[in-house]
Amino acid sequence: xxxxxxxxxxxxxxxxxxxxxxxxxxxxxxxxxxxxxxxxxxxxxxxxxxxxxxxxxxxxxxxxxxxxxxxxxxxxxxxxxxxxxxxxxxxxxxxxxxxxxxxxxxxxxxxxxxxxxxxxxxxxxxxxxxxxxxxxxxxxxxxxxxxxxxxxxxxxxxxxxxxxxxxxxxxxxxxxxxxxxxxxxxxxxxxxxxxxxxxxxxxxxxxxxxxxxxxxxxxxxxxxxxxxxxxxxxxxxxxxxxxxxxxxxxxxxxxxxxxxxxxxxxxxxxxxxxxxxxxxxxxxxxxxxxxxxxxxxxxxxxxxxxxxxxx
Amino acid sequence: xxxxxxxxxxxxxxxxxxxxxxxxxxxxxxxxxxxxxxxxxxxxxxxxxxxxxxxxxxxxxxxxxxxxxxxxxxxxxxxxxxxxxxxxxxxxxxxxxxxxxxxxxxxxxxxxxxxxxxxxxxxxxxxxxxxxxxxxxxxxxxxxxxxxxxxxxxxxxxxxxxxxxxxxxxxxxxxxxxxxxxxxxxxxxxxxxxxxxxxxxxxxxxxxxxxxxxxxxxxxxxxxxxxxxxxxxxxxxxxxxxxxxxxxxxxxxxxxxxxxxxxxxxxxxxxxxxxxxxxxxxxxxxxxxxxxxxxxxxxxxxxxxxxxxxxxxxxxxxxxxxxxxxxxxxxxxxxxxxxxxx
Numbered sequence: 245x246x247x248x249x250x251x252x253x254x255x256x257x258x259x260x261x262x263x264x265x266x267x268x269x270x271x272x273x274x275x276x277x278x279x280x281x282x283x284x285x286x287x288x289x290x291x292x293x294x295x296x297x298x299x300x301x302x303x304x305x306x307x308x309x310x311x312x313x314x315x316x317x318x319x320x321x322x323x324x325x326x327x328x329x330x331x332x333x334x335x336x337x338x339x340x341x342x343x344x345x346x347x348x349x350x351x352x353x354x355x356x357x358x359x360x361x362x363x364x365x366x367x368x369x370x371x372x373x374x375x376x377x378x379x380x381x382x383x384x385x386x387x388x389x390x391x392x393x394x395x396x397x398x399x400x401x402x403x404x405x406x407x408x409x410x411x412x413x414x415x416x417x418x419x420x421x422x423x424x425x426x427x428x429x430x431x432x433x434x435x436x437x438x439x440x441x442x443x444x445x446x447x448x449x450x451x452x453x454x455x456x457x458x459x460x461x462x463x464x465x466x467x468x469x470x471x472x473x474x475x476x477x478x479x480x481x482x483x484x485x486x487x488x489x490x491x492x493x494x495x496x497x498x499x500x501x502x503x504x505x506x507x508x509x510x511x512x513x514x515x516x517x518x519x520x521x522x523x524x525x526x527x528x529x530x531x532x533x534x535x536x537x538x539x540x541x542x543x544x545x546x547x548x549x550x551x552x553x554x555x
Numbered sequence: 556x557x558x559x560x561x562x563x564x565x566x567x568x569x570x571x572x573x574x575x576x577x578x579x580x581x582x583x584x585x586x587x588x589x590x591x592x593x594x595x596x597x598x599x600x601x602x603x604x605x606x607x608x609x610x611x612x613x614x615x616x617x618x619x620x621x622x623x624x625x626x627x628x629x630x631x632x633x634x635x636x637x638x639x640x641x642x643x644x645x646x647x648x649x650x651x652x653x654x655x656x657x658x659x660x661x662x663x664x665x666x667x668x669x670x671x672x673x674x675x676x677x678x679x680x681x682x683x684x685x686x687x688x689x690x691x692x693x694x695x696x697x698x699x700x701x702x703x704x705x706x707x708x709x710x711x712x713x714x715x716x717x718x719x720x721x722x723x724x725x726x727x728x729x730x731x732x733x734x735x736x737x738x739x740x741x742x743x744x745x746x747x748x749x750x751x752x753x754x755x756x757x758x759x760x761x762x763x764x765x766x767x768x769x770x771x772x773x774x775x776x777x778x779x780x781x782x783x784x785x786x787x788x789x790x791x792x793x794x795x796x797x798x799x800x801x802x803x804x805x806x807x808x809x810x811x812x813x814x815x816x817x818x819x820x821x822x823x824x825x826x827x828x829x830x831x832x833x834x835x836x837x838x839x840x841x842x843x844x845x846x847x848x849x850x851x852x853x854x855x856x857x858x859x860x861x862x863x864x865x866x867x868x869x870x871x872x873x874x875x876x877x878x879x880x881x882x883x884x885x886x887x888x889x890x891x892x893x894x895x896x897x
Binding site: 255256296298300418421511532535539541549553 | 872
């Protein structure tokens with residue numbers, strides 16, 4: 245039996261596994277995350293795919309931390325595999341741990357496979373996440389995308405690798421999500437085909453369109469396609485960190501100044517940053533999460549779809 | 556914990572098609588009959604939005620609400636909530652409901668066979684469940700009387716030309732089209748095409764052919780498009796493939812109990828099936844339902860069959876759905892990329 249708490253962060257779902265996950269042994273978190281990915285893909289698929297999961301859901305497996313000063317260790321994954329860091333799921337995790345009575349208002353440290361992240365719980369729903377150091381890797385990379393023509397964008401790290409562009413094929417509105425998804429997939433394919441990567445050859449698995457906000461008190465709006473081919477319902481914490489890293493590198497956003505980013509459904513994150521040690525930015529992401537369900541998931545041995553339906 | 560709504564759900568799928576069951580936390584909707592309660596749920600929309608929409612649900616999710624039965628013969632009653640419809644009956648959902656009722660202990664399980672009478676909005680359905688070691692291993696549902704409405708009628712579909720189709724009722728209303736005529740073999744990688752074509756064909760059939768149930772005058776539309784595969788003879792009857800496009804444009808993962816019933820009604824009307832014979836139908840993901848004609852009957856004087864659908868369901872979880880009072884999306888949201896292919 246798998247015990248989970250479901251929540252959504254500004255519209256984007258998270259499923260935190262609080263009991264019944266696979267035993268990944270001890271050792272560095274990155275090593276345990278690799279084991280989850282390589283040896284327990286069925287478990288991850290069962291949680292997130294039909295008939296047990298919902299579209300765009302991110303899983304968060306709680307594990308004992310290797311770092312003694314951390315509240316918990318956590319490995320994030322989506323239907324396509326592991327995620328390094330996930331902003332919305334970290335906000336969902338903090339709200340879930342508060343819901344369980346495991347943490348209270350204040351600052352907490354979580355260990356992820358890509359480093360320690362800090363989360364500040366302001367009330368039952370509002371969390372500020374201090375992300376890993378984000379930075380722009382390359383500016384104004386031009387690629388030729390079949391069906392779209394030339395597209396120019398920046399490559400940046402925000403805990404995941406992003407290609408950020410303002411060359412939006414259609415407006416960033418909820419009724420255009422199908423067209424935006426197709427365009428983002430085409431860009432990702434073109435990046436892979438052209439051998440354009442992040443640092444050390446890391447594949448770029450997130451594509452982010454950036455545009456103008458609808459609200460007068462917001463600064464930006466985005467559409468982010470995730471590696472599982474679902475787009476982020478929230479403004480994407482790591483994607484907005486990558487955006488802020490690019491703004492900082494261009495001298496367009498000062499340390500401490502606020503950047504309010506809208507998602508494709510109009511939900512919001514508010515970000516500020518301070519300079520990082522390696523020349524990038526340490527972004528703080530503030531958003532809200534809401535618990536939607538407590539559940540026990542069942543996987544009967546005789547169930548032909550115990551590992552989900554793969555289509 | 557803060558929650559202004561607490562809804563208990565046992566989640567389930569029948570041959571791949573999700574049919575979750577609300578077992579607690581919702582008071583029975585107003586209405587003198589289950590049909591009237593169904594109409595309230597459909598018109599009110601609040602419960603449907605909460606459980607069917609993102610982020611709690613998704614287009615592939617159906618949710619059933621258990622309500623106290625109204626008919627003296629019924630053991631339990633349920634209202635089916637599908638993405639767009641709140642229908643009279645559903646094969647995969649009734650199999651999920653029966654499985655949840657027995658495996659969760661809401662109704663007593665008797666091994667090796669339990670018989671139940673369920674009250675669906677469209678009427679009573681009789682259930683036989685083969686049970687072993689606390690598991691309902693096979694559920695057989697006697698579906699609502701099913702009948703062919705129009706056979707071999709032309710249907711103009713823009714971009715496809717003139718198709719020859721049948722219309723029929725199998726617990727829900729169908730336009731039925733030969734898959735081979737559209738170049739389809741009803742396999743998984745055709746899912747998007749089937750969903751897209753099915754919505755267009757259903758829309759065209761509603762405009763040009765229409766449907767009215769002779770006894771339920773407010774069920775006056777064609778709900779689904781069924782793509783029918785070729786028939787292969789077996790010792791018991793026939794074997795085939797079946798794919799159904801459900802509004803707003805998704806493909807049933809199961810072979811669709813109501814479609815199998817409607818197909819058998821059409822085959823009976825053509826003299827290709829008789830009482831006692833079976834139709835084994837495989838879905839787009841190769842899961843199976845077996846349909847059997849139990850007997851003949853009439854619906855408002857029209858010849859009809861008493862169809863039975865058999866299949867298996869599996870419990871997938873136990874959930875307590877909650878609503879944080881400050882949640883900005885108490886009714887969730889729907890977005891066009893996943894909510895149908897229109």
